[in-house]
Amino acid sequence: MSRSYRIFSVTSLALALALVGCRERGEGSPISPVALERTETAAQPVAPAPAPAGITPLDVSDLAERVKPLVVNITTMQTAPRQAVEFFDFFGQGERQMPRRMGLGSGFIIDSAGYVITNAHVVEGASEVRVRLADEREYDAKVTGRDPKLDLALLKLENATNLPVAPLGSSESLRVGEPVLAVGNPFGLGHTVTTGIVSAKARAIGLGPYDDFIQTDASINPGNSGGPLFNTRGEVVGINTAIRAGATGIGFAIPVDALKDVLPQLREKGYVERGRLGVGFQPISKDLATALGLSDPKGALVSAVEPNGPAALAGLRDGDVIVSIENEAVEHANDLPRMVARHSPGERVKLGILRNGERTELTATLDKLDEPPVIAQREATPEPNSLPAGKLGIRVADAPGGAGAVVAGVVPEASVGELQPGDVIQQVGDIQIGGTADLRAALDRQKPGSMVLVKFRRGDLPRFTAFRMP
Template sequence: MPALITSIARLVAIAVVCTLAVPSFSAATATLPDFVELSKRLKPTVVNIRTVKNIKPKQRTRRSPNTQQSPYDNFFDEFFGQFFDQNQQRPRREQNLGSGFIISSDGYILTNFHVVNGADEVLVKLADGRELKGQIKGGDEKFDLALIKITDKEKVPALELGDSDKLEVGEWVMAIGNPFGLSQTVTAGIVSAKGRVIGSGPYDDFIQTDASINPGNSGGPLFNAEGKVVGIATAIVANGKGIGFATPINMAKAIVDQLRETGKVTRGYLGVQIQKLTPELAKSFNLDADKGALVADVIKGSPAEKAGIKTGDIILQYEGKPIVEYTELPRMVAATPLDKKVKITIFREGQKSEVVATIDKLKEEAEGEAAAKGEEGQANDKLGFTVSELTKDLAARFGYAEGKGLVITEVKPGSPADDTGIPPGTLLLEINGQRPTTLEQYNKLVAQLKSGDVTRLLVKLPDGSVHYVAMTLP
């Protein structure tokens, strides 16, 4: 009898556990979006975009009258020339397909820049089947965004733009677009990751999703469960499955007024060259965490220099927003209105401080800076490389101007320096914050280094870029 009571008690306990577990499962199921209702409501706001580009024929190169010819040249020119001329003189019309979505009732449409770039004609097909001519009002290649305007007698349905900053990984999303010309295709998935950098440009900040995105989806909207646009389908991994990327809608919201008013985007400019803060570099600066943007160089006369920012500073916050990945800073600065005063939190020599910079206009084509200069000599290779004062011959060898400075002439294979990727011809600007300009100064600094020390160098590579590198001495 006691055994029976014990068994019944176990069954009751299991039943209670199962009963308690059911509500959490039901609650999770209840959060699943109603994709049927969302599709019915949102499809009328999504458009198909067809672009036409007129390709002019290439003219066949004619042989110069002074060129020596063989007896057969005229025959081949007459026989084959007629055939090629007939084909080359016919203009071609190249067509491409993409997607877009209506953001205002008066007919403004957002899409990707690459969808309409170079188009001579833009045709927009609405959900009701009508095809209207579209006018490109503005575009920006670096953000890969474009604004189109259509004119209709009646107001058109428009979407509500959401807040992509509030989007969470694992959240349900839905895409509508025109993949492979299959209009009004609806796919769904989740947010796989945020802040993806895929190498498409300087302002990469993509939302990764497994909602199916294919060629033709470009420019189409990515919705959250509330039916608000949180992203713009932009890119895919060619050989991947379930890997698509969307531009955050907040990036578009920051520039759409500029596109509407001026047709182009004016980006903010701070004037710093930054790099990733590795754990080794963070340790060398006595910073506990490796979060922030390390300033490798400050442009003369820039807002950053005027604000007091220096090489070696670590930017921790921009307008109160923490810099987790260094790639976040260029996007924040670019989206800042001109002449706005911004608060920047920096870390310098073990202390945090705040500076105020006035954002200027970014020049799209940066002017090249003069290379460093120097004299003659040679130093030991304790760090894994050989250093010389920059002579006239070394300057000519590595493509620098003459003057004072130190240049790395050789890098020992397998050394700590070799591991950092420093190539010969690199200019040595700093060692642990000190700037040696002669071999004597360099040797004194190196003599103080001990085995196991983390040494921080500021170098200027042969391509002109300035970087910090850190190495642990053997």
């Protein structure tokens, strides 16, 4: 089942407000009444449990009063596309005017000189940006920095001075279940306050390679984009960005630590440069962990290394498992792009890897991240001399030019990991596969019941899989 998410800014034609989000990206259980039984012992007053260390008991009214001046409402104007102009010209009345669309969003002040953070999609394509403070003062604003990959933008309010500043907290120390407060401009209803808790952390929802969202049930709606998520100390811990379409109480915020990583570059250069390692990688399943001799399915399995790229020059090989970057553990494979991107081009980073079950360290000098590199590979088509399905339940054929063995068919009951027709098997264990004869010989060397590590290619994407020999 596909999931849809909304990036929640609001747009309209002319002065009308459209109450829908800009971009498309459970069910609750009934609460049963609890039967109360009378007891003979009189109830004794119970002292409230102290708040955990670092968490201030939530007084919503006091907190809202403190943080509302730190939050701004954002209105943008965009010139409509030419097609819309031609439609309006159809009426042929009066002087031609370019129709405009209005958008709404939120933001928060990070510098008393008038610097404001919001989402990049809030100001995307805007010809005018207007910001209103909680005390009704209004300023024209310019977009001075943008990071589309994180969906962040930096605004500068013109002629603004001595503004209150929102303190930036730590999303790393944020705990699941911790109370939070969202303030924003939903549907143009400025400085609206809602409360909730941190429902989850490190959510990947398919919006980009650096997904690491805070999930919250604090009510957030179209127009809240770019607004802050506060902890009980009045510190910004997230930037509200997306909601789960069709659901209630499922919103997502960019961790403030991600903002702190890129903020210096946004202020100094107006854009963000990220480092690039030059590897393809994949998650590690339990079967792969067994085949690789790992105690836990943690880290990122290197499936391809860009020739002459930073990883190759550092000595990284396919089949290595990256378990740490600069001594910070890589718990999940999807953590790797974000962890590498924290570092600048030209920076030397220490990689902790596992190779053949042994821990070692390499040092790579990162390149600049532009477009993902294309690792050139020939499109393999089976040669006519295919072999029938063997004990594994797969039928294979020679790939052209000794490029491997092409999977020509898989019987329904076969247990061969991720392999499917069209895949090209290139390696079994540490044995390179040039064709069907090599594959048969390599499989014959495997013990029954052993877990076999297989490298294959699907299109241009190298991958690993593992399965148990029958």
